[in-house]
Amino acid sequence: MRMVNPKVLCGLGWCRAGLSVLLMVVITGWVLDIAATYLGRYYYNEQFLALAAGLAVAIVLLEGNTMVRPVWFVALNTGFTLVVLSLFVYVAVRFPALQLEVASAPLNAVVMGFFMLIGVMEAVRRKTGWFLPCLVVFLVGFAFVGPHLPAVYQTRPVSFSRIMVYLSLDTNALLSQILAIAAIVVAPFIVFGYLLNNFGGSAVFSDLAAKAVGRYKGGPAKVSVVGSGAFGMVSGSAVANVVAVGSVTIPTMVRAGYSRHVAGSIEAVASTGGQLIPPIMGASAFLMAELLQIPYRTVALAAIVPSLLFYLALLLSVDFEARRLNIQGDPNLKLDLDDDTIDEVNKRHRWRYLLPAGVLIYFLFWRNMSPEIAGIYSTASLLIVHFIWPWQGLWQRIQMAAFGLVRAMGPISDIIVLAGAAGLVIGILNLTGVAFAITIQMLAISGGVLAILLLLTAILSIILGLGMPTVGVYVLLATLAAPALIQLGVVPVAAHLYVLYFGMLSMITPPIAIASFAAASVANTSPWRTAFASLKVGAGIYLIPVAFVLQPELLMLGSGGDLLLAAARCALAIALLSAAAVGHVVRPLVWQARIGVGLLALPNVLSFGSSVPDTLLWLIAAMGTAMMVWLCWPDRRESVKVGAMEQQ
Template structure:
């Protein structure tokens, strides 16, 4: 997809056109983010920009067919070229005529419903090419419900729509295809995709991997800890668990296997760490930007709330990596395998980029896209001047970076537009309200039952779907039901995001785990099960932050600090119990240790008298450790000679 598989001279015209459209998409997105049109005296509806963005994205998708990827010198088939031209023509018409036609949607003229129908059809085909059959099948089901939901044997109390009205609504209304998900994809997400692409071109990805090796290679189990740290650093800007696995896993998984860990374990911890990157501030993944729009809060507020749960998740990964190494009696990585310090000093400007981003986001309150653009500009200047490890991009490489960004952004824009169809159907038919009512009724008014039901729905709906699509579906279908039962909106949306992300490592369809398994040459299902075990904290922590505001840093600072410390102790205890052998051995001590850890995980402000669980957990943990220490001393005396 990067367009770098063949020299420019040998690439066909369709590939060059796709690169040009990709670069244009990024330039248009940057201009829109900087509000250049208004500054130049031109005023457009946001939906006109979004129609142009979608037209470019669809055309790029059709010109970048899989047959062209396999054979870079081969031009796109003529059928795909026609689809690309039709996409530009139809969406260009929508963009140009939008001000006049948007008010006529409910009058159903030919000039409205035909472009809407063509847009929907082109979108479904592009979705199929990008994501496979799962997402377009879901979108088609929702369209069927909007057209003929009253024909189903059960009564959903839907406002079914006439064909022409629905077509026009999908193509022109600001609550459908040209809605909020596409607006976020066409603004802030393009900017951060550009930042990620520039990191790769300037050597930033290699720097963070080298930094992880230098920092963690000196400890036992360093290879696993390298995977955790590098995946966290890269995953926070990549926006995709699978892309993170494929980028960092090619380096970290062989290191883990060389250390003596089994291939399924190597794949499992890499998959879990890569998935968690989308939950870790300061950047998080694409879904976090959309969450801020749904909740009508700043992105900084989302990142602040997500900080403690994400740190606990990665603490669980680090602790398990350490216990796994202790159980196998592994030594630290030899110094000859760690990068020299002088090479790391050459990448000092990469942390500067993130410092600029964090300062502007949290210190100056900049909008996320503006802060991202300043960070990208910083990276371009420092990368061209200093480079890293002999890698210093020139102008051609930067242009290529724009093309790479455009390709990736086009995929996300198509997925976001598909999610807009679902949101549009939920709104125009009243299905969203009805589903919320059904979920609350199934939960029987019991918040615990509803949380378990919501978690199951999130994991099932998330299987096989991209991150952004997972979150939009869950935010529209499940989060309102949680809010209806009294869960704070921020906690509800983070809850569905966490469990939606866990579909990436939860068999039977665990995309991130399966991608890691292919690199590790390991059985996919076993890799998925190991990923679940390493990522166990992500199945527990969401329940905690729903119950206690302190876990989202929404409580007084002393309460939040206490909750974080006791939760960390609980993470340590449960992780030790899961690994076994390093702290305690035998079923009974491990069960007791896990029980003490789970008690410590419950925050004191989760319910009245919640401090009792912390006290009981602390006492239980101390007792188990004392008994384990006594058992080790007894065994040492037994094996002493004489």
């Protein structure tokens, strides 16, 4: 079979780089409003979204040409990419006029919309697999079946031409607010995180983690937890975090005495939780703020206590496992996360990259700026610090920054096409009325009982999250599941955080735990053993979303006293369930004790004033506290045995 000349592939690679530069210029210019401010030109928001989406789709599709391919594939892929890009550019230029024509759904608009949708779905398929494209096709097909179903399941009749035009050109589908959030709000933060990692700034977090917790029992695992959480906060991607940090932390944990599958599970859970940590929290938090029409600052503040409880649960499991295996800490522990391309001068001064992180927090929380402007300013401060300090190797750092900015458009393109696909799903759900029907059915199945609805929502969140990125999962769940919770009186921000939380936990929950599977690949062990070990290591974590739904004080929605009491009870529940899962604290637990300790954990997530009497809840909390004190109290007989063995 005839293959394409590598020089041709190189030329196509440069074309892709050129599109990346153009996408960067378009996004930056729109965020800073350069056209209106300096050129006196005004455009519709949808014109920008069409252009950004077209460039992103083209960048993703041309990525298929970056390796040696048959001539027919490269020719077909390049031609298809040009057609799709041309259609999006046409929409961007002609959008005001097109809006006058779409109501009648002319044939040319139908054909144009069809190919635009095919381009988006093919780009999504290449990045995330078949699930989302198949879901869109299923929902489009269901639009023709739904009108003929029994009344309780019936949907509105919609023609094929109306579907194509609506999905491709309407502001509630492809060109929706979700796409705007991805292209305008999220993009600057992806650039910030990508550059910070590319410059070697991620090693700062690991160094700080090693100094803070490396000396304690299970030190290598605790460094993995703290370092991966801090890096995941910036990267916003569990799998990327596992691959980037786990390649160093997992072997370190194995050398310390953890089994390979346990080491992989610790890294997988730690990397996943980084998406919950303010101030960045990944892309989903920005989507949540826009969907709820609340300031991003409110979402970030609400996530602080749950994120701290998440990592408390993981640190407790790691500590209990280290005590079970008698794994000691190392006060001189140091992880080698350095990139060979970074010179020694930059390595010595890399702590300077903490300054842009401080700038980001300042603009977001003290100046209360919009997230996209704060992201642009923080990225600018990162580049300034990178350039001016130290002067040695300046030209190398300029090249590193230039190539880093271009490469950052890759993950931005991924998030834009994913947001476009999510908009398609929401568009067809709204057009046919399926979303409303699902909410009604969930309420009917639960019988209006919140506990049953929480369980159904958790299961649905994990099922829909199988193999999908967190952003796509959250957008689907915010449309399908969160409204039912809100209907039963759950605080809106708690309902959205609940579905985000369980959608995120699908990454470590079998059967398709993509973060656990990625960690297993790094650890060279069984994916299934790693996934089930993640369940054990993260057992206490599954209580946290239930706790903040039932006790919204955990989201900083009440008084300080109520917050402290709710946090203390939730921490106790986490400690008890983690002890039951690991089967060891300072001393081992027999299976009967593990069951009893686990049962003591559950009532502590209930709020006072619920159907369970407050007196009983206080009694259970006291019993649980006494049990944890006893489990943490050293057994002198065991200490004598250990001391005698060490002397021998």
